[in-house]
Amino acid sequence: MNTYDLEIHLKDEDLTRSLRADVAAGLTATPKRLPPKWFYDARGSDLFEEITRLPEYYPTRTERAILAEHADQIAELTGAKTLVELGSGSSEKTRLLLDALTAHGTLGTFIPLDVSASALRDAVAQLATDYPGLTVRGIVADFTRHLAAIPRGGSRLVAFLGGTVGNLVPAERAPFLSDLRATLEEDEFLLLGTGLVTEPAIVVPAYDDAAGVTADFNRNVLRVINRELDARFDVDAFDHVALWDADQECIEMRLRARADMRVPIPGLDLTVGFSAGEELRTETSAKFRRETLERELVAAGFALERWWTDPAGLFAVSLARA
Numbered sequence: 001m002n003t004y005d006l007e008i009h010l011k012d013e014d015l016t017r018s019l020r021a022d023v024a025a026g027l028t029a030t031p032k033r034l035p036p037k038w039f040y041d042a043r044g045s046d047l048f049e050e051i052t053r054l055p056e057y058y059p060t061r062t063e064r065a066i067l068a069e070h071a072d073q074i075a076e077l078t079g080a081k082t083l084v085e086l087g088s089g090s091s092e093k094t095r096l097l098l099d100a101l102t103a104h105g106t107l108g109t110f111i112p113l114d115v116s117a118s119a120l121r122d123a124v125a126q127l128a129t130d131y132p133g134l135t136v137r138g139i140v141a142d143f144t145r146h147l148a149a150i151p152r153g154g155s156r157l158v159a160f161l162g163g164t165v166g167n168l169v170p171a172e173r174a175p176f177l178s179d180l181r182a183t184l185e186e187d188e189f190l191l192l193g194t195g196l197v198t199e200p201a202i203v204v205p206a207y208d209d210a211a212g213v214t215a216d217f218n219r220n221v222l223r224v225i226n227r228e229l230d231a232r233f234d235v236d237a238f239d240h241v242a243l244w245d246a247d248q249e250c251i252e253m254r255l256r257a258r259a260d261m262r263v264p265i266p267g268l269d270l271t272v273g274f275s276a277g278e279e280l281r282t283e284t285s286a287k288f289r290r291e292t293l294e295r296e297l298v299a300a301g302f303a304l305e306r307w308w309t310d311p312a313g314l315f316a317v318s319l320a321r322a
């Protein structure tokens, strides 16, 4: 007998309201910016899945290899009864953790949390079928706003994988990690996946692939705004840009206007002007070093218990204790 359900903490109206606020603020700012969460409608989520299979995009397969090697130890060290996953998407890599925790005999509940109801509904139905005996409770929520939606109790392990914590800028990351720590009891755990600082020759192509899938993914945010806010972006009038910021140690994605443009956004009663060459920042993806990440975790009230990397040092999985 298996059970699953979906809890909606984020209705379509809330999503639209927060998209409107983000677009209004971001496109009237200098320089222009948008938060990366708006890439992920159904098409954007599919494009991201395609990115994870590209030869240049190493983070997903590197993290999967680290998890495959250490999942048993993670199960043993945490003895988790409940696995929570933030920004779970397809929950594909999470199966390694579900398998290990099931084999360890402690796991009873899996709680994936994601902003995308469609991705979550598919994942939850599939997982409930594949893991009989597991209670699967999907939560449609935004991990930057609804951590309080995570049910309490049940010795939890919170997995935040894929390097997604790097999509938060440092000023967002510190309160996020503190809030997350505050939702956990002592001796519950955080399993955190982070990209590591590496050569630009490796990291830049991962965000600017030869097949142009990342460029298509980047432009998808304009399609989302066109659909949701009746905007009239000419999506193909923007070039995809990926650049390594050596000071901030992050990779940035931008969309660069090819020409002067005026873009009506009737849903916001706003027209946005772009000059030729002007860039809109759509994502920042921070890469980490062990010392600085440990400092951030400790500042938030976590203790770093284990740190695992691949042989080339491209990616790390940290186990932190609350």
Ligand code: AVJ
Binding pocket: 051, 059, 162, 163, 164, 165, 166, 167, 206, 207, 214, 283, 284, 285
């Ligand atoms: C896996 C969501 C963190 O920053 O690497 C992939 C998404 N952006 N290519 C990342 C992404 C461009 C991504 N996250």
